[in-house]
Amino acid sequence: LTGQFRQAIEVLEQIETYGYDAYFVGGCVRDLLLGRKIGDIDIATSASPDIIRQIFEKVIPVGVEHGTVIVRHRHQSYEVTTFRVDGDYSDQRHPDSVQFIQTINQDLERRDFTINALAMDKNGVMIDLFDGQNDIRKGVIRTVGNGHERFKEDPLRIMRALRFSSQLGFSLDENVLNAAKSVLSEIETIAMERIVQETAKFFAGAYIETGLYYFKLIHAAEHLPILRENPHMIEQLPRGIKPLHSFGAVIAMFHFIEPAISIDEWTRQWKCSNKMKYEAAALSEALFHYKQHELDRWLVYRLRPYGYSNFVTLVNILFESSLSDDMVKKIEGSLPIHSKKDLAINGAELHSLFPDTNAGPWIGKTLNHIEKQVVLGELSNNKYVLKEWIKWNPHVTD
Ligand code: ATP
Numbered sequence: 072l073t074g075q076f077r078q079a080i081e082v083l084e085q086i087e088t089y090g091y092d093a094y095f096v097g098g099c100v101r102d103l104l105l106g107r108k109i110g111d112i113d114i115a116t117s118a119s120p121d122i123i124r125q126i127f128e129k130v131i132p133v134g135v136e137h138g139t140v141i142v143r144h145r146h147q148s149y150e151v152t153t154f155r156v157d158g159d160y161s162d163q164r165h166p167d168s169v170q171f172i173q174t175i176n177q178d179l180e181r182r183d184f185t186i187n188a189l190a191m192d193k194n195g196v197m198i199d200l201f202d203g204q205n206d207i208r209k210g211v212i213r214t215v216g217n218g219h220e221r222f223k224e225d226p227l228r229i230m231r232a233l234r235f236s237s238q239l240g241f242s243l244d245e246n247v248l249n250a251a252k253s254v255l256s257e258i259e260t261i262a263m264e265r266i267v268q269e270t271a272k273f274f275a276g277a278y279i280e281t282g283l284y285y286f287k288l289i290h291a292a293e294h295l296p297i298l299r300e301n302p303h304m305i306e307q308l309p310r311g312i313k314p315l316h317s318f319g320a321v322i323a324m325f326h327f328i329e330p331a332i333s334i335d336e337w338t339r340q341w342k343c344s345n346k347m348k349y350e351a352a353a354l355s356e357a358l359f360h361y362k363q364h365e366l367d368r369w370l371v372y373r374l375r376p377y378g379y380s381n382f383v384t385l386v387n388i389l390f391e392s393s394l395s396d397d398m399v400k401k402i403e404g405s406l407p408i409h410s411k412k413d414l415a416i417n418g419a420e421l422h423s424l425f426p427d428t429n430a431g432p433w434i435g436k437t438l439n440h441i442e443k444q445v446v447l448g449e450l451s452n453n454k455y456v457l458k459e460w461i462k463w464n465p466h467v468t469d
């Protein structure tokens with residue numbers, strides 16, 4: 072074991088020194104076998120959260136009720152979770168209760184898919200109770216145990232199956248497909264924040280086309296906000312769809328396909344943060360601007376705070392273009408200013424040109440207009456030039 076695992080092994084060894092078992096589990100083991108970039112390294116152990124807090128110096132209690140703490144070791148974070156079995160999921164969100172256990176087997180049994188139910192010890196030896204390694208080799212997603220029961224227990228797992236197929240390019244096995252179809256309506260009971268999280272990962276998947284194939288096959292849209300009432304939107308997604316690395320970009324894409332549904336409606340129904348809402352709005356504005364004016368300085372200027380990569384991807388998806396980040400960066404290099412603060416004149420100076428007029432919205436509006444003209448190169452960013460221009464155009468309110 073090399074790379075990120077080398078330091079993580081020290082955490083396992085430390086726990087074992089105290090007489091407890093510890094393994095790497097979940098996504099990191101799966102991704103190691105696939106040769107994918109490893110995200111977080113998760114550890115499962117027979118030691119209770121209290122014991123872990125005694126063993127390590129820096130422990131952050133993030134979910135002690137569920138047996139999870141974060142251990143800081145050599146400036147890295149590891150999620151360490153005590154072996155457990157889950158009680159009922161009556162709120163379909165968290166298990167009502169969890170019970171800590173001494174051995175790993177039942178802990179692996181509670182996990183969603185066979186590819187996620189592998190454990191690996193410090194020597195790289197696998198515990199593979201459900202043939203997960205074989206499923207990784209074959210590229211299939213199978214539930215641990217009966218699909219129908221596992222999806223009933225937590226319907227979010229249906230969305231997770233879709234996102235793993237989009238991330239890994241794996242197929243959903245027959246049993247998963249049938250179970251997903253029959254339990255699908257229950258995803259409506261799941262907290263929207265969890266749905267958004269999985270949907271965002273779904274659209275960011277490197278194999279989004281595979282993911283979408285299964286998404287359509289099980290009619291997932293029928294139980295998701297907005298898509299439920301507008302099934303045509305999924306059908307109208309372009310064939311050459313590419314991974315989008317923020318949910319704001321996903322919303323902008325759908326809004327471009329169906330402008331009748333506003334960004335506000337999207338972010339309200341999908342319960343998005345304001346930050347996501349502003350990003351979606353900026354990307355969407357940029358797409359409509361691009362449709363009319365192609366790539367110009369104003370567009371690049373407006374997008375600067377959000378980064379360009381999602382916009383470039385959206386343009387390539389929706390206009391079948393081959394825009395690159397470099398083309399945008401080149402225009403960025405020619406911007407005369409980078410924000411309103413860079414303007415050679417400010418609100419107070421502007422007001423002083425018209426001492427008889429009260430301060431009011433006209434000041435902001437005039438500055439906005441000047442800002443755009445400066446960015447587009449119609450006006451040069453020079454105090455004298457700007458003052459003269461304003462004196463001659465006192466009624467700009469655009
Ligand atoms: P990623 O690389 O996206 O983090 P992951 O497999 O680590 O993928 P997580 O959501 O971080 O996915 O979950 C970590 C592990 O916890 C999973 O691999 C799985 O074993 C288990 N798990 C997570 N969510 C569920 C769930 N809803 N039901 C059952 N097991 C789950």
Ligand code: MG
Pocket residue numbers: 097098110111
């Ligand atoms: Mg993870």
